[in-house]
Amino acid sequence: MTEKNYLIAGGYGFIGSCFVRKLLEDKNNSICNIDKLSYASSLDSINYSNNDKYIFENIDIYEANEVKRIIHDFKPNFIINFAAETHVDRSIDDPDQFIKSNINGTFNLLEQGYQFWKELSSSEKTSFRFLQISTDEVYGSLSKNDKQFKEEDAYNPNSPYSASKAASDHLVRSWFKTYSFPTIITNTCNNYGPWQFPEKLIPLVINKCINNEKIPIYGDGTQIRDWIRVEDHINGINTVLEKGNIGEKYNIGAECELTNIQVVTDICRILDDVYPHADHPYDELIEFVTDRPGHDYRYAINNNKIKSLGWAPSYSWEVGIRETVNWYLSNREFLNSIMKQSYSGERLGKV
Numbered sequence: 001m002t003e004k005n006y007l008i009a010g011g012y013g014f015i016g017s018c019f020v021r022k023l024l025e026d027k028n029n030s031i032c033n034i035d036k037l038s039y040a041s042s043l044d045s046i047n048y049s050n051n052d053k054y055i056f057e058n059i060d061i062y063e064a065n066e067v068k069r070i071i072h073d074f075k076p077n078f079i080i081n082f083a084a085e086t087h088v089d090r091s092i093d094d095p096d097q098f099i100k101s102n103i104n105g106t107f108n109l110l111e112q113g114y115q116f117w118k119e120l121s122s123s124e125k126t127s128f129r130f131l132q133i134s135t136d137e138v139y140g141s142l143s144k145n146d147k148q149f150k151e152e153d154a155y156n157p158n159s160p161y162s163a164s165k166a167a168s169d170h171l172v173r174s175w176f177k178t179y180s181f182p183t184i185i186t187n188t189c190n191n192y193g194p195w196q197f198p199e200k201l202i203p204l205v206i207n208k209c210i211n212n213e214k215i216p217i218y219g220d221g222t223q224i225r226d227w228i229r230v231e232d233h234i235n236g237i238n239t240v241l242e243k244g245n246i247g248e249k250y251n252i253g254a255e256c257e258l259t260n261i262q263v264v265t266d267i268c269r270i271l272d273d274v275y276p277h278a279d280h281p282y283d284e285l286i287e288f289v290t291d292r293p294g295h296d297y298r299y300a301i302n303n304n305k306i307k308s309l310g311w312a313p314s315y316s317w318e319v320g321i322r323e324t325v326n327w328y329l330s331n332r333e334f335l336n337s338i339m340k341q342s343y344s345g346e347r348l349g350k351v
């Protein structure tokens with residue numbers, strides 16, 4: 001086994017921490033996690049006790065000098081960028097931070113990564129990768145009968161969040177085209193699983209039910225999202241790192257399209273089973289509220305390209321969501337402590 005140095009940006013967030021937990025399983029991996037520790041981060045999500053190959057630096061990737069310092073000190077073989085502001089509602093209320101982190105921050109990682117890579121030996125250059133973690137939201141919205149998005153489809157972002165992610169993807173692509181910097185972009189769909197900040201749909205709904213609070217659903221709840229267990233996504237990222245072609249994009253989705261109302265009623269059904277309320281079924285907490293501005297109707301991604309690399313999702317929705325509900329029930333202190341770090345925007349708490 002060869003030793004590899006992984007520089008992970010945003011490794012204390014929901015998906016980044018899952019990736020770091022996976023890397024920690026292999027003692028050959030050296031990991032440097034850089035994260036600004038936003039409201040969405042959880043230090044408890046990574047247990048690195050007795051592992052001297054894990055280091056954390058509290059760095060904002062908006063700070064170019066800090067990014068430069070850590071890249072030159074750590075000497076990565078891989079840079080993987082999970083760091084981003086990620087909540088669409090926050091991007092509508094306060095887009096500024098999305099531009100700084102998602103666009104300027106990605107630029108700093110790219111440019112400093114490229115300056116470091118230029119000085120490597122030819123074999124080190126060949127095996128180096130810069131992987132950008134992106135979203136299906138950059139493609140825009142589909143109608144019910146449209147075909148799923150493919151990698152070659154044009155970007156059509158509709159929210160400040162998706163526009164900032166689209167901009168960063170374009171930068172990443174151009175550093176490959178212009179400088180031959182070995183980048184790859186992955187576009188994933190809605191992830192679910194442990195350690196997700198409970199302003200996002202699934203932990204939010206679980207938390208509302210546990211606290212017997214109303215579940216406000218945007219519009220009529222018929223918007224469709226494509227869902228993947230976060231561990232399946234992480235395995236897909238590793239597949240792309242190992243077998244993906246530089247300069248290309250890979251969709252990582254599990255072909256699991258569900259309406260928001262379906263997701264919510266499934267969670268209510270599982271909770272009725274494993275944590276029943278004395279007085280009523282949980283779906284009685286559902287209420288419909290005025291829709292989000294510019295709310296995309298449907299996201300769905302075609303996963304044939306990554307499947308051709310030998311990857312396939314392992315979780316069914318029913319197993320994945322049941323385990324996830326049980327995880328949040330067993331980790332109530334995570335839901336409680338993290339909600340204190342929430343914000344007071346007018347869209348808070350809607351799904």
Ligand SMILES: NC(=O)c1ccc[n+]([C@@H]2O[C@H](COP(=O)([O-])OP(=O)(O)OC[C@H]3O[C@@H](n4cnc5c(N)ncnc54)[C@H](O)[C@@H]3O)[C@@H](O)[C@H]2O)c1
Pocket residue numbers: 009010011012013014015016034035036037038039040041042059060061062081082083084085086087100101102105133134135136165188189190191192196197
């Ligand atoms: N969660 C999803 O369903 C989903 C779907 C598609 C794509 N993505 C993408 O995956 C990536 C990770 O998403 P997530 O759900 O884990 O997000 P998250 O909000 O849970 O975590 C993001 C992490 O990045 C860190 N971060 C943000 N800005 C930073 C900065 N300027 N400098 C350093 N650290 C910074 C935060 O502190 C946090 O720890 C993002 O790029 C997101 O766009 C997520």
